[in-house]
Amino acid sequence: MNNRYSRQELFSPIGKGGQERIFNKHVLIIGAGALGSGCAEALVRAGIGKLTIVDRDYVEWSNLQRQQLYSEEDAKNRLPKVIAAKNRLLAINSSVAIEAIIADASVLELEDWAKKVNLMIDATDNFETRMILNDVSQKVGIPWIYGACVGSYGISYTIIPEKTPCLSCLVETVPLGGLTCDTAGIISPAVNMVVSYQMSEALKILVGDLDSLRNKLVSFDLWKNQYSAIQVDKLKKVDCPSCGKERSYPFLSFENQTKTAVLCGRDSVQIRPSSQTVRDLEALEQLLAKQGGTVQRNPYLLSYSAPPHRLVVFKDGRVLVHGTKDISEAKAVYHRYLG
Ligand SMILES: [Zn+2]
Numbered sequence: 001m002n003n004r005y006s007r008q009e010l011f012s013p014i015g016k017g018g019q020e021r022i023f024n025k026h027v028l029i030i031g032a033g034a035l036g037s038g039c040a041e042a043l044v045r046a047g048i049g050k051l052t053i054v055d056r057d058y059v060e061w062s063n064l065q066r067q068q069l070y071s072e073e074d075a076k077n078r079l080p081k082v083i084a085a086k087n088r089l090l091a092i093n094s095s096v097a098i099e100a101i102i103a104d105a106s107v108l109e110l111e112d113w114a115k116k117v118n119l120m121i122d123a124t125d126n127f128e129t130r131m132i133l134n135d136v137s138q139k140v141g142i143p144w145i146y147g148a149c150v151g152s153y154g155i156s157y158t159i160i161p162e163k164t165p166c167l168s169c170l171v172e173t174v175p176l177g178g179l180t181c182d183t184a185g186i187i188s189p190a191v192n193m194v195v196s197y198q199m200s201e202a203l204k205i206l207v208g209d210l211d212s213l214r215n216k217l218v219s220f221d222l223w224k225n226q227y228s229a230i231q232v233d234k235l236k237k238v239d240c241p242s243c244g245k246e247r248s249y250p251f252l253s254f255e256n257q258t259k260t261a262v263l264c265g266r267d268s269v270q271i272r273p274s275s276q277t278v279r280d281l282e283a284l285e286q287l288l289a290k291q292g293g294t295v296q297r298n299p300y301l302l303s304y305s306a307p308p309h310r311l312v313v314f315k316d317g318r319v320l321v322h323g324t325k326d327i328s329e330a331k332a333v334y335h336r337y338l339g
Contacts, residue, residue, distance in 0.1 A: 005047050018207035019047060025206045026050040028113050030105045030133060031123030032081040033057075034186070035147050037069035038195030039121050039202070040085060044093045046203065051089070052099040052113060055081045056270070056318065057263075058301060066188040078312075080300045102300060103316055104272060105129050107252050110136050119205055120144040121198060126261070128251075134159065134167040135249040138242050143205055147198045149191055151184035152223035156197040157232070158205075158213055165236035166243040173235055174217060189222050260327050268322045269330035277317035284313060288337065309333050 009019050027048055029036050032055035040053055059067075059074040059081055067081075074084040082100035089098055103109060105124065114120060114136045122133055122144060130146065137144040138161050146167055147156045159166050197218060204212045216229040241248045261270045281302045288295045293306040302313045309323040311333065319338065321330035 008046060013209055013212065014203065014207055018209075021208060022047050022203070022206045023049045025119070026052070026117045027119045027121060027202070027206075028052045028054070028117040029121045029123050030054050030110075030129065031125065032067075032069075032085045033063070033123060033125060034066045034068075034188070034191040035149070035194060035198070036081075036121075036123035037067045037085060038191060039123055039147075039198055040089055041069060041092065042195060042199040043202065044089045044096050044098075046199075047093070048096055048206070050097040050099070052101065052117065053082050053085055054101045054103055054105050054109075054113070055085075056102065056104045056314075057081055057320075058312070059084050066186060066191050077298060078296075078301065078303060079298070080314075083300060102314065104270070104318060105132070106272075107132055107136075111140065111252070114140045114142060118142060119202060121202065122146045122148075125263075128261075130167060131251040135242050135251045137161060138166055138247065139249055139252065145198045145201050145205075147194045149194045150186055151221075152187055152190050153219070153221045154190045154194040154197075155217070155219040156194050156201075157217040158201045158215075160205075160210070160213070161243065164215065165232050166240060168242035169235050169237045169240045170217065170232060174230060174232065187222075193220060193222065260330070262325050262327065263320070266322070267325055268320050269324060269327055271319045271321065271330060271334050273317040279313055279315055279317050281313065281315060284338075291337070304337065306333075306337065311337060313338070 005019050008014055009016050025048060027043055029039055032053050040051060043051055058078045059070045061075045063070055064075060069085045069088045080102045082102055086098050086100040110132060119142060120133060120137060122130055124130055133144055137159060141161050143160045145158050201213060217232050218229045220227045238244055241250050259272050263270055281297055285295050285297050285302055288304050293304055296303045300315065304311045309321055312320040319334055321333050324330050
């Protein structure tokens with residue numbers, strides 16, 4: 001037990017002092033997919049004190065190719081990703097306090113969570129959540145590390161409030177596009193590369209060595225053998241709505257919140273109820289069973305198969321409609337079975 005972190009302490013930029021600082025930190029990871037599982041495992045092995053992981057989804061077979069924390073058993077049981085992740089992470093390092101939250105990272109909650117942590121890691125799969133994360137980071141004043149990958153391509157950048165340009169500053173000038181996963185698929189080395197970039201920056205922040213941060217937006221394509229690092233210091237905008245002098249935090253306003261979202265590469269639509277609810281899954285199971293079709297339930301979610309669609313209902317009221325990318329079709333299915 002005593003020499004658990006000896007190799008990391010021997011690494012002089014960390015040392016025993018840095019190791020202690022890592023232990024006193026709390027990190028929030030948004031997303032428990034490929035990047036989220038990689039980052040969570042790295043932080044837990046490195047001896048982080050507390051980790052909060054948020055994800056809205058459950059484990060599926062198509063995740064196993066690259067989402068390193070999950071097993072076939074998790075996919076069979078349709079375990080929520082954060083629950084499966086927590087189980088695995090505690091088996092790796094039982095001394096870390098791990099908080100698993102099954103939820104959509106929406107504005108209100110994100111602000112609350114952000115106030116309690118020292119650093120946020122972006123492991124989401126969509127642009128909207130990243131922009132919310134960006135605004136929250138500026139408002140609360142804590143750093144976040146952007147990361148994304150698709151195909152054999154990956155990109156990462158570290159945002160320190162009051163110091164670096166924010167993601168909003170870069171959106172118009174730097175190519176961040178092409179990141180829709182339903183068109184290109186993904187290979188795991190691209191994931192691991194982004195995780196490495198994010199986690200080395202995270203360690204620097206956690207031990208307080210900000211001078212060693214990269215200060216560049218880095219991107220690569222492992223299949224095409226391309227690499228680029230863009231110096232972005234000069235791109236900080238005085239009139240940026242997120243980090244400039246007069247801020248409006250546009251992505252934190254209610255109007256910019258979508259109630260429905262087409263999920264990345266999933267042929268699925270998520271519908272979020274307009275007010276916060278708690279679903280009684282047991283009662284719903286009985287109700288749906290009367291309508292025919294197959295109902296399955298675990299403590300966290302209920303799955304109802306009504307071909308060609310399948311509905312997955314979470315306790316917090318969110319519903320995933322599988323089998324369509326069409327929002328109005330998904331809404332029709334939602335109302336037919338769930339009122
Ligand atoms: Zn900005």
